[in-house]
Every structure is written in C-alpha cells, then in structure tokens.
Amino acid sequence: MSKLEKSIINTNYKIGVLGGGQLGKMLALAAGNWHLPLYMLDASKDFPAAYLTPHFTEGNFKKYEDVLAFGKGKDILTIEIEHVNTEALHQLEKEGITIHPAPAKLDIIKDKGAQKLFYQEHNIPTSPFQLFDDEKALLNALQNGEVNFPFVQKSRTAGYDGKGVSLIRNAAELDSKLLQGPCLIEELVDIDKELAVIVARNESGDSIAYPAVEMEFHPEANLVEFLVCPAAISEEVETAARELALRVINTFDVCGLLAVELFLDKAGNILVNEVAPRPHNSGHHTIDSCYTSQYEQHLRAITNMPLGSTKMKAPSVMVNLLGEDGHIGLAKYEGIAECLEIEGVHLHLYGKTTTKPFRKMGHATIVDDNLDRAKEKARKVKDLLKIVS
Ligand SMILES: Nc1ncnc2c1ncn2[C@@H]1O[C@H](COP(=O)(O)OP(=O)(O)OP(=O)(O)O)[C@@H](O)[C@H]1O
C-alpha cells in the first residue's frame, strides 16, 4: 500500500498548494473526491479556494519565509501559479520534501526568456527570439538595425493573461507600447490557430495527452474567450500537436500537468508558445467533458498514481465569465437561472468578492453532441450571464 493509499484511511497525508485562486479551488474539489484535504497558501481567506479547506494559511507565496514555513511538514508541494518563491522551494527540496513541478524546472518556466532558451537548446520548435536586459537595450538594437518591426515584446517574468505582452508594429507605437525591464522579443507568428494541449506525467514517467483545444480570443481583453474541444484541425495536426506536447513534458522532465500553448501557423507548422506547469484555463472543460478532469489528473500525477483516461465524453465549449466592462465593486450575478435552463450548461463560479472589467470571475462549460449547437449555447450564456457591481 502506498503512503497515499494509507493516508486516505487516516487522512495524514499533506499536500500543500501554493496559491488559492480558482485553479486551487478546482484542485481542492477534485481532492475532495479522495477525501484529501489540501493545505493552501495565499493572501486572504476571501480567496476562491479558502472555504474548501480548513487548512488555509494566509501569507505571500512570493516571500521566502512564508513559503518555507508553509512547506515544512508537507508530504508533497505543488502550485497553482508559477510566480512563487522558488528559493524557498529549493531549500525545502533539500530538506527532503517532494515538490512537483521541481523548483529547478519552475525557475526555467517562470522566466519566458529561459523558457525560449530551453526550447532552442532542445530543438523544440518555437518562434525566433532575442533577449534584452531592459527596454533601453532593445531601443539600442532597434537603432542599430539589429531588430526589425513588427515584433512581439514580452516581459521575462511579469506576464500573465496577456499583461506582459506587447505587439509593436512600428516606431510610432514604441511610446505607448514598450514594456519596461528585462524582456525578449519574438518574431510575429502568422497564426492560423492557437491551440493548447494539456499533458500529464507521473513519477514513474508515464505520460498522457488530452485532446487539443482551440482558443478564440476576446478582441479587447486579450483573454481567451471561447475554448473549443475538439479543435477544428486535421487528424495529422491533432496527432502532431499531442506528440509535440508529450515531447515537451518529457524533455522538461516534470511531474504533474503541463499545459502547452501552441501556434499553428499558416504554413502548417506547430510552434510552442509557452507552457504552464499546473492546471490551466484551457483545461477547465475537462471537468465536464472528459473521463478524467485535469485537476484529478494533476493529483494522480503528483502522487504517482496511474494516470486517468483523457478521452472526451462529449464535445465542449468553454467560456470565461469575465467582469463586465465599467463595473468595479462587490460582484452581482445576472442571468444565472436562464443559463441553467439550457441543456448541457455547467456553471463554475469562483466566488471572488469583487468584480473588475474583464476579471476572470468564473467559467461555463457547454457540452453537446453537436459542437455548432454548443457554440450557439455558449453565445447565449455570454449574452445572458452578466457579472456587474
Ligand atoms: N510570437 C507571437 N506571434 C504572434 N502572436 C503572439 C506571439 N506571442 C504571443 N502572441 C499572442 O499573445 C498572446 C499572449 O501571449 P503569451 O501566451 O506569451 O502571454 P501570457 O501573458 O502568458 O498570456 P496568457 O496568460 O493569456 O497565456 C498569445 O496567446 C498570442 O495571441
């Protein structure tokens, strides 16, 4: 009997999670099925995951002391956000605590520059790039003709939800769009489709891929708006995308989930954009549409259990439920009952107390045998459900 199997009887097994947002909440829900409490660290007991566990520690996962204190005595540590203090994780690893993903890999992944170097070193297809110490060095390179417009500038460490990403088309845009600090620039990919493949790997080295999902972006917020599974791609592209994602997780040699964001360019090449070593927005649909949700899969992987089937139960469309533009304050929900009348609609509300324009407040997954009908329903949900103040 493994340590985990014993613990399910006496609940002594301690899985610690850095971060207590919506991903942590859904991880805690999956852990609940195994009657495992998760230990969680985040800023406030108001956060989405807090009410699901009696073991919520208020603290800062970016602070060395907080992570170190939290990690002591845990059997396994994992994350729901990569921007955590890895110095403390290295220390905890030295003290014998199992950490998935390993801190050394987290160091690479949380720095978009180091990530790109990793792909280059391992011959993983990715768009051409250059690294800069700061924006001044980039401006110099532009002046010397070492860099040409247009390009995509990315902050090396600060970005999430498109916030550390700037598409700069010409010199006139530099004033308003140039990002400060250490950065990289990438060639603009002629994108046909944005895809994501979530893969999982356990300590035994078994790995498995979910079906590719296709992302459609909100034009203003630069957030994924619709996420469609299966993606409208050929079988060859589907297979190639899954194989590439599996190659990426095996090359990184991490345990747990790895969400691999891919670009399919107009010439048919598949390029790795970036990865996230944790549950991911593009995997929310798996709760309602796959044999094994990404959250249960993450738990299986980090506890070295057999990985679950990634088979699809039904086609699905996922919509992020964003705070309405122009509304800041205590969140109110309109249209919930109308949405729940629609067959196949599953609402997931994160319980964030305050709403802000385009803040991720929840998501809806619509399952339907017919993908076009699922999309129609997803549009209806978007029209009906409003999160206002
Ligand atoms: N080289 C590129 N060429 C064209 N478009 C790009 C390129 N890099 C990024 N983008 C666009 O910008 C989006 C955000 O980029 P990226 O995924 O690197 O940033 P992010 O801040 O991590 O975003 P998110 O958290 O939403 O994944 C991509 O999904 C894509 O639409």
Ligand SMILES: [Mg+2]
């Ligand atoms: Mg991204």
